[in-house]
Amino acid sequence: MPKILIVDDQRNMRTTLAMMLRGASYEVEEAADGEQGCEKGAGGAYDAVLTDLRMGVKSGIDVLRAVKEAQPLTEVIVMTAYGTIETAVEAMRLGAFDYIQKPFTEEELLVKVAKALESRRLSGEVTFLANEFKDRYKFENIIGRSRAVREVLGRIVRIAPTDAIVLITGESGTGKELVAKAIHANSRRSDRPFVPVNCAAITETLLESELFGHSRGAFTGAVSARKGLFEEADGGTFFFDEIAETPITFQAKLLRAIQEGEIRRVGESKSVRVNVRIIAATNQDLLEAVSAKRFRQDLYYRLNVARFLLPPLRERREDVTELTSFFLDKFNRKMNVRARLHDNVFDALAHYDFPGNIRELEHMVEQAVALVQNGVITSDDLIQHSPPPSSITGSRALADVVDAAERSAIEAALRDMDGSRERAAELLGISPTTLWRKMTRLGITYDVRAG
DSSP: OOEEEEEOSOHHHHHHHHHHHHHTTOEEEEESSHHHHHHHHHHSOOSEEEEESOOSSSOHHHHHHHHHHHOTTOEEEEEEOTTOHHHHHHHHHTTOOEEEESSOOHHHHHHHHHHHHHHHHHHHHHHHHHHHSHHHHTOTTOOOOSHHHHHHHHHHHHHTTSOOOEEEEOSTTSOHHHHHHHHHHTSTTTTSOEEEEEGGGSOHHHHHHHHHEEOTTSSTTOOSOEEOHHHHTTTSEEEEETGGGSOHHHHHHHHHHHHHSEEEOBTOOSEEEOOOEEEEEESSOHHHHHHTTSSOHHHHHHHOSEEEEOOOGGGOGGGHHHHHHHHHHHHHHHHTOOOEEOTTHHHHHTTOOOTTHHHHHHHHHHHHHHHOSSSEEOHHHHOOSSOOGGGSOTTSOHHHHHHHHHHHHHHHHHHHTTTOHHHHHHHHTSOHHHHHHHHHHHTOOOOGGGO
């Protein structure tokens, strides 16, 4: 029987809610105010918590934080009166499952509770799956309990055993390669190679040779025959990162290799059979690239068989706390320190939009751990380079906002890496070629002496 905690400082409301929920066969406990709600929520094992927002000393937000810190899988529904909708929305940003506005009917309440309990059940199943089989499923680096993460994990388990081609889309830093590796690890090809290639990091003249190989004397410098990466991946999985960066002239040859299962080394006329599973990823809109004649339509449809769309971190804020704690533990162990987070950190992160997504958060935590002086990381230590979203006015075009975020991140990386483009590119998770293109477009010239 699902167990639900009701937190409200109005006795009549608590009694009415308890009657409704017990009538629906739920086990119910009550807390008379926010302080008692925090205490019970942190100490008990509840499937769901129903809390009023406005109470005495401790508010519904305090109850939400106490519950989520102690029992992350417990779903919280906040009750709000007229005029407190903004606070309810803020509560959802901090991890609440939903809100319900007073006055509400018994039917409205029971529907909300049923949905929260179903979410709790699914979260428990995925957590069990990840904990019990994490060595097998390789999910240990895919962190989060949001609905988006649960859906991704579920699709990985379903898609991985097949040989379906996979297309992973999403902004830079959302974890596309992690998903690709998890798919490979759960496939029938897991004992064979996983070969990733960053298409933006290889020049157009070398791309075909790197992927398909070449014969001796095929071009200047080809002093011996060489297998390409496709042949090295035979029997395994080939991961095309930044597939949209491939030149249009190469895409026809790539399409043939995917469709026919064979490649032809540069300088040879004989084809070589290869058996690879294709996973491709991009941070670009491929349909827009097709319309602009930068990407072949037939290749797009060939790749778009099983689609994964990874949401940006700003759309799965309920995972920020767990991700931050994961990275903190990771870098504490790596650097042999015991840094901890100040209480103000998560409040600041709740209002930060993460233009660089998970990769940016990881870099922020790594830098903060490396530079911490008194063992306590504050919000100022963590968020240094980018302005908060509140400083971005509505009159600015989206392109301007993106350019400003990219410029800030690139300049910060160059400062941290003493002006080295290669090391800055590695820090940002992009190729040196892509970094150079972005610097050229944004007009960034970095003088090490002036850094």
